[in-house]
Amino acid sequence: xxxxxxxxxxxxxxxxxxxxVFFLLCVSLVPNGFSTFTLVFLTDVPGHxxxxxxxxxxxxxxxxxxxxKVVNGKxxxxxxxxxxxxxxxxxxxxxxxxxxxxxxxxLEQEGCVDGWSYSKDIFQSTLxxxxxxxxxxxxxxxxxATVYFIGVxxxxxxxxxxxxxxGRKPVLFATMAVQTLFSFIQVFSTSWTMFTILLxxxxxxxxxxxxxxxxxxxxxxxxxxxxxxxxxxxxLGFAIGYMILPLAAxxxxxxxxxxxxxxxxxxxxxxxxxxxxxxxxxxxxQGKVEEAEAIVRKAAKWNKVKVPNIIFQDYSGxxxxxxxxxxxxxxxxxxxxxxRATTLIFCFVLSTQxxxxxxxxxxxxxxxxxxxxxxxxxxxxxxxxxxxxYILYLPYIILSTLAVVAAISAYFLPESFGKPLPETxxxxxxxxxxxxxxxxxxxxxxxEHLESPL
Numbered sequence: 001x002x003x004x005x006x007x008x009x010x011x012x013x014x015x016x017x018x019x020x021v022f023f024l025l026c027v028s029l030v031p032n033g034f035s036t037f038t039l040v041f042l043t044d045v046p047g048h049x050x051x052x053x054x055x056x057x058x059x060x061x062x063x064x065x066x067x068x069k070v071v072n073g074k075x076x077x078x079x080x081x082x083x084x085x086x087x088x089x090x091x092x093x094x095x096x097x098x099x100x101x102x103x104x105x106x107l108e109q110e111g112c113v114d115g116w117s118y119s120k121d122i123f124q125s126t127l128x129x130x131x132x133x134x135x136x137x138x139x140x141x142x143x144x145a146t147v148y149f150i151g152v153x154x155x156x157x158x159x160x161x162x163x164x165x166x167g168r169k170p171v172l173f174a175t176m177a178v179q180t181l182f183s184f185i186q187v188f189s190t191s192w193t194m195f196t197i198l199l200x201x202x203x204x205x206x207x208x209x210x211x212x213x214x215x216x217x218x219x220x221x222x223x224x225x226x227x228x229x230x231x232x233x234x235x236l237g238f239a240i241g242y243m244i245l246p247l248a249a250x251x252x253x254x255x256x257x258x259x260x261x262x263x264x265x266x267x268x269x270x271x272x273x274x275x276x277x278x279x280x281x282x283x284x285x286q287g288k289v290e291e292a293e294a295i296v297r298k299a300a301k302w303n304k305v306k307v308p309n310i311i312f313q314d315y316s317g318x319x320x321x322x323x324x325x326x327x328x329x330x331x332x333x334x335x336x337x338x339x340r341a342t343t344l345i346f347c348f349v350l351s352t353q354x355x356x357x358x359x360x361x362x363x364x365x366x367x368x369x370x371x372x373x374x375x376x377x378x379x380x381x382x383x384x385x386x387x388x389x390y391i392l393y394l395p396y397i398i399l400s401t402l403a404v405v406a407a408i409s410a411y412f413l414p415e416s417f418g419k420p421l422p423e424t425x426x427x428x429x430x431x432x433x434x435x436x437x438x439x440x441x442x443x444x445x446x447x448e449h450l451e452s453p454l
Contacts, residue, residue: 004281007312008311010306011296011303013223015299017298020275024272026234026237028272028276030237031209032206032210033237033239034262035183035202036206036242039145041258042126044122045133045134047118048129052066052085060098061088065082079134080112082109082112083107083110088107123254125256127255131191143196147196147200148199151201151203152203155204155205159175167278169276175204175205178201179206180263181263182205184263186199210238216279219279220281278291280296292312297311
């Protein structure tokens with residue numbers, strides 16, 4: 001079978017068509033970078049103390065009713081307790097002075113039964129101050145991010161399979177719509193429970209959009225442009241998004257305004273449907289030859305190049321003569337030893353920013369599966385950070401150790417630089433295996449003849 005890249009080589013690598021696809025897919029990823037890290041600002045914990053109702057207390061008692069505690073070697077007011085208000089009122093009425101007439105360490109304390117007063121030095125409001133995610137409900141603050149990444153986990157897994165079945169383009173725009181819609185509805189949340197449920201559905205569309213755009217671009221573009229998009233272009237759009245986020249958070253100091261800023265730009269992406277094509281590689285893998293040729297002929301028109309009479313020579317131009325569809329599912333990632341090793345290493349390394357080297361028929365499922373596993377790490381990360389409460393440097397030890405192990409594991413992945421992109425599961429199974437540094441043994445199996453160097 002003639003390689004896809006060779007079949008469309010007459011288009012060139014960097015014509016108007018490729019430039020439009022490259023740029024628009026990068027732009028479509030900007031909201032991903034913005035919204036992924038929005039929770040850093042939305043769930044910020046402002047300084048807070050117990051509310052003290054406006055009783056007629058003396059100045060001495062007004063300034064000492066909140067206990068002083070030592071935190072990390074520094075004295076600060078307690079965030080979750082106060083001296084019992086009825087006792088303080090009685091002592092104040094009798095003219096006792098705290099610290100002189102009354103030993104404060106012997107006074108009974110109580111929780112913040114009247115709520116909390118939050119500092120507005122940095123933010124006017126956050127989810128923490130809006131729904132009182134402090135003290136006994138402090139666990140809800142990191143759990144909010146966990147719910148979000150669990151949504152991303154499920155979205156990555158199912159969107160990958162849906163994309164392999166129904167196409168890259170429909171899933172790309174469907175997940176963009178989900179992300180935009182639920183981000184907007186979250187603004188009207190009346191409780192933490194309502195917000196987190198909506199946040200879960202928001203997460204369903206978040207990384208799914210990224211994966212679909214990554215695979216769509218990698219399959220549509222060829223040669224050095226494909227490498228550039230997969231390694232830099234897709235990440236560039238994501239990076240621009242989270243570069244804009246701090247600027248937006250600086251000017252928008254309340255959580256609802258920041259959520260609106262995260263959701264409304266999604267409406268601007270609706271017109272992109274006209275300009276972003278379906279993946280021709282995926283269409284060919286589904287036997288939809290005429291649709292694939294139509295996209296390539298449109299690209300040729302944009303690039304102002306001549307089109308050969310038959311673009312894909314192994315097909316007659318009719319779907320009835322096309323090669324049969326290759327059926328595959330997520331379990332195929334684990335059946336063969338070569339695929340199993342690559343899949344497990346990718347899942348561990350969390351390498352969702354690189355193009356997963358499987359055939360067209362399973363590429364988005366594979367990428368989505370690796371992204372799914374990576375979200376497991378994201379889901380527990382908020383709680384890992386909280387371990388500094390017990391041992392200050394424990395989160396850094398855990399994260400750095402895993403990073404070193406992941407870097408070593410990446411050595412055992414098959415090399416893809418300067419090699420053709422596999423089109424089928426069979427070709428993936430026949431990739432060259434790695435050389436074990438321990439035994440020195442090397443098993444090499446030649447890849448089927450694919451002429452394109454990239």
